[in-house]
Amino acid sequence: MFKDFEFTDLKRLNEKERRFVKQRSSVDFVIYHKLDRSLALAIEVDGFAFHENNPEQLKRDEKKGEIFKKFGMELARFRTNESGEEQRIRELLSSMLY
Incomplete structure (x- = not known):
């Protein structure tokens, strides 16, 4: 679920x-500042198979991304048919340090 304390000003x-956030919306992984x-x-x-061929899911994905943008947060997306995930995560985390 989206954490209420992350999205306090709905x-x-x-x-x-707002309904999307309050219902069963979730993200796969969240990394917090300690x-x-x-x-x-x-x-x-x-x-890939579930998202690429599912217009309804693509709309939900887009909505979720827009919600994160409105709160100044990034939602990184990884596709199961891609590679280089570890390097990409390292780069994303490294960019946050500076």
Whole structure:
């Protein structure tokens, strides 16, 4: 689930987005800053067959990305038919340090 403490000001969202956050929305992995437990990085793993051929899922994916943008957060997406995930995660984490 999206954590309530991460998305505290739901007034930034339209009604559909608020319902989306309050319902069963989730992300696959969340990395938090150790000191203040704020979100450092959220990761979604998109199954190629499920996401690529499913227009409804693509709309949900887009909505989730827009919600993260409205809160100034990045939602990194990884496809199951790609490679280089470890290097990409390292680069994303490294870019947050500077």
